[in-house]
Amino acid sequence: MIELVRELAGTYGPSGREDEIRGVIRKKISGKVDELYTDTLGNLIAVKKGNGKRIMLAAHMDEIGVVATYIEENGFIRFSNIGGVSPVFSLGQRVRFANGVCGCVCYEEKLKEPKDLNFSKMFIDIGTNSRERTMEYVSPGDIAVFEAGTIEQNGRYISKALDDRIGCAVLIELIGQLNEVKNEIAFVFTVQEEVGLRGAGTAAYAIKPDLAVAVDVTNTGDTPGCNPLSIELGKGAAVMIKDGRTISHPLVKNKLIDLAKRFDIQYQLEVIEKGGNDAGSIHTTAGGIPSGGVSIPCRYMHSPCEMVDAGDVKNVVKLLKAFIQSED
Amino acid sequence: MRTDTLLEQLCKINAIAGFEASASNEIKEIFGRYCDKVWVDTFYNVIGYKKGSSKNGKKIMITAHYDQIGLIVTGYEKNGFLRVSNLGGVDTKALLAREVTVHGKKDVFGVIGAKPPHLLSGDEMKKNVKLTDLFIDTGLPDEELKETVAVGDPVSINSQFVRMVNGCAAGRNLDNRCGVAACVLALEKLKNIEHENDVYVIATVQEEAGLIGAISSSYNIEPDIAVVIDVCHGDMPEADKASTFTLGKGVPVGVGPAFNKNVTQQLLKLADQEGIPTQLCVEAGDPGTEAWAIQVSGMGIAVVEVCIPLRYMHTGAELVNLEDVDTAAALVSKFAAGRTVRLSKEDADDTDTD
Numbered sequence: 085m086i087e088l089v090r091e092l093a094g095t096y097g098p099s100g101r102e103d104e105i106r107g108v109i110r111k112k113i114s115g116k117v118d119e120l121y122t123d124t125l126g127n128l129i130a131v132k133k134g135n136g137k138r139i140m141l142a143a144h145m146d147e148i149g150v151v152a153t154y155i156e157e158n159g160f161i162r163f164s165n166i167g168g169v170s171p172v173f174s175l176g177q178r179v180r181f182a183n184g185v186c187g188c189v190c191y192e193e194k195l196k197e198p199k200d201l202n203f204s205k206m207f208i209d210i211g212t213n214s215r216e217r218t219m220e221y222v223s224p225g226d227i228a229v230f231e232a233g234t235i236e237q238n239g240r241y242i243s244k245a246l247d248d249r250i251g252c253a254v255l256i257e258l259i260g261q262l263n264e265v266k267n268e269i270a271f272v273f274t275v276q277e278e279v280g281l282r283g284a285g286t287a288a289y290a291i292k293p294d295l296a297v298a299v300d301v302t303n304t305g306d307t308p309g310c311n312p313l314s315i316e317l318g319k320g321a322a323v324m325i326k327d328g329r330t331i332s333h334p335l336v337k338n339k340l341i342d343l344a345k346r347f348d349i350q351y352q353l354e355v356i357e358k359g360g361n362d363a364g365s366i367h368t369t370a371g372g373i374p375s376g377g378v379s380i381p382c383r384y385m386h387s388p389c390e391m392v393d394a395g396d397v398k399n400v401v402k403l404l405k406a407f408i409q410s411e412d
Numbered sequence: 413m414r415t416d417t418l419l420e421q422l423c424k425i426n427a428i429a430g431f432e433a434s435a436s437n438e439i440k441e442i443f444g445r446y447c448d449k450v451w452v453d454t455f456y457n458v459i460g461y462k463k464g465s466s467k468n469g470k471k472i473m474i475t476a477h478y479d480q481i482g483l484i485v486t487g488y489e490k491n492g493f494l495r496v497s498n499l500g501g502v503d504t505k506a507l508l509a510r511e512v513t514v515h516g517k518k519d520v521f522g523v524i525g526a527k528p529p530h531l532l533s534g535d536e537m538k539k540n541v542k543l544t545d546l547f548i549d550t551g552l553p554d555e556e557l558k559e560t561v562a563v564g565d566p567v568s569i570n571s572q573f574v575r576m577v578n579g580c581a582a583g584r585n586l587d588n589r590c591g592v593a594a595c596v597l598a599l600e601k602l603k604n605i606e607h608e609n610d611v612y613v614i615a616t617v618q619e620e621a622g623l624i625g626a627i628s629s630s631y632n633i634e635p636d637i638a639v640v641i642d643v644c645h646g647d648m649p650e651a652d653k654a655s656t657f658t659l660g661k662g663v664p665v666g667v668g669p670a671f672n673k674n675v676t677q678q679l680l681k682l683a684d685q686e687g688i689p690t691q692l693c694v695e696a697g698d699p700g701t702e703a704w705a706i707q708v709s710g711m712g713i714a715v716v717e718v719c720i721p722l723r724y725m726h727t728g729a730e731l732v733n734l735e736d737v738d739t740a741a742a743l744v745s746k747f748a749a750g751r752t753v754r755l756s757k758e759d760a761d762d763t764d765t766d
Contacts, residue, residue: 305487311544312486312487312495312544313486313487314487314488314563325484325564326430326484326497326499329622331429331430331431331499331618331621331624332430333454333455334431334433337564352563353562353563353564354563354564355485355486355497355564357497357498367624368624368627368628370631371628371631372454372624372628372632374454374455
């Protein structure tokens with residue numbers, strides 16, 4: 085698993101620029117599904133044919149990033165965020181553009197208070213000393229992602245972009261494990277989740293599944309001084325009851341909980357106030373699609389060192405496998 | 413049917429946003445008395461259908477959401493306390509010291525604890541209380557609490573329906589059961605009238621959680637015209653006059669970019685002709701109701717809105733005037749039964765000739 089996670093998390097793919105990551109995923113699953121295609125917005129859709137219910141699993145393949153907005157005369161790059169990037173987490177990090185050029189994220193030294201830190205007071209330095217030189221590598225509109233390796237330590241994966249390449253890894257693992265299926269399963273690697281759940285809705289509109297499950301990461305409440313939250317790393321797959329966008333449909337939620345109990349799969353229940361995942365746009369599409377979520381608990385979300393538990397990932401795979409094979 | 417009896421029955425129902433499944437049948441039963449056909453869809457929207465008598469009739473959808481605001485269990489604390497988050501826009505300060513029901517494997521009584529003023533520090537006295545500071549005190553032993561209540565279980569506010577001497581009623585869930593009541597009363601009136609239009613009356617779900625039921629319903633029904641019945645703010649001392657409406661002085665009709673101008677004008681004209689009192693409820697943008705979602709469904713839908721003024725919205729002690737509920741029902745039923753409902757100026761010219 086770690087090799088798959090490393091390859092997926094290390095591949096470039098910010099929101100709206102998913103070509104490279106889509107290519108990597110396509111290679112991994114090609115030949116293992118009955119249909120494989122890319123839709124207009126760039127969602128990668130892999131279908132295992134069946135005569136039962138049509139079930140959609142969605143994991144987004146885009147990651148957060150930064151976009152160059154203006155090049156200073158002395159070559160420094162001003163930038164804005166793609167998705168929920170924290171100025172604090174970005175500081176002192178390296179970023180990498182699609183062409184492989186790396187930059188350092190720094191801030192204006194006159195800045196006194198950390199609370200005054202925002203992107204307009206920050207810049208990216210790629211080591212050039214003029215606008216012309218910088219423009220040879222980076223133009224306004226070019227998007228960079230965080231640069232950070234992937235490690236496995238103490239049963240945890242630590243990496244950039246586990247949100248949501250770990251979800252993509254889960255779907256790829258499921259495709260590998262499945263042979264004949266009764267239900268028709270659409271594995272959808274969605275685009276532009278980080279900028280407003282934009283890919284999942286259109287994919288669901290085209291597929292019109294009977295049930296849908298978003299496979300994404302979720303925050304935990306198990307770190308020093310964090311906000312109260314009943315999710316812990318290593319305590320199992322998180323069955324989503326509610327997030328900021330969706331109240332899970334009883335059909336999906338109850339089925340997931342029943343299956344976890346029946347097959348003795350470790351799970352926990354997720355109630356989140358803010359933020360939403362792909363279920364948010366799927367469940368209001370095409371007259372309403374019963375949707376829910378199975379989440380991988382993740383610490384330090386949207387930082388270059390996101391952390392998930394390898395055991396939780398296994399439990400998520402088990403639970404989703406039971407779900408898509410269930411015939412009732 | 414008596415308005416107060418109907419409203420009391422409706423307010424007793426627990427249909428917390430996202431947890432309407434168990435309540436849908438009771439609404440279905442009530443709608444069923446006056447409809448040609450009634451059904452519950454995948455999201456638990458309840459749809460009552462009354463067939464029109466003419467091919468030339470329009471398809472009219474009338475919505476009123478039947479979900480209510482509430483809380484959701486997020487975790488446990490020692491000694492029988494529960495932590496909670498919100499389902500819909502609850503007013504945290506109005507939750508203090510309220511009695512609640514936690515809907516676990518069985519219903520569990522609880523109170524939302526409030527620190528007495530004697531124990532509050534100067535700073536605490538000034539601050540608004542946050543939802544994360546609140547706990548539900550169930551009094552149950554921890555083992556039993558965990559056995560009975562799971563993270564994700566919904567919580568409703570306990571409150572009695574009270575008839576007041578001035579023709580008003582107070583209690584919980586009046587937002588928007590008074591709208592649902594108006595729907596039922598409108599259906600009752602339509603039952604014995606022959607009308608050209610196909611009428612779909614829908615009690616929608618999850619309005620409080622992001623207009624979810626309205627989004628799915630308008631896609632599924634694809635109406636020509638939608639009428640949204642929802643509450644607006646009632647007048648009270650020291651509240652902004654422009655955003656509040658006098659109780660018992662007619663139903664506010666929505667005006668603004670969310671609402672179709674021509675159809676709204678027709679609605680107001682009709683009210684005038686029939687002697688039904690209205691007020692104007694100006695919404696400069698998003699009115700915060702289902703109208704906003706319905707308007708942009710599919711290729712676009714002409715929406716109008718009829719409001720019922722309500723005081724103390726999103727608390728356990730909401731208050732409406734029963735006469736306003738009757739007025740809304742009268743206006744909406746007349747509108748739905750109207751012989752020609754015109755969509756636009758061009759459309760109006762066409763229909764004038766036949």
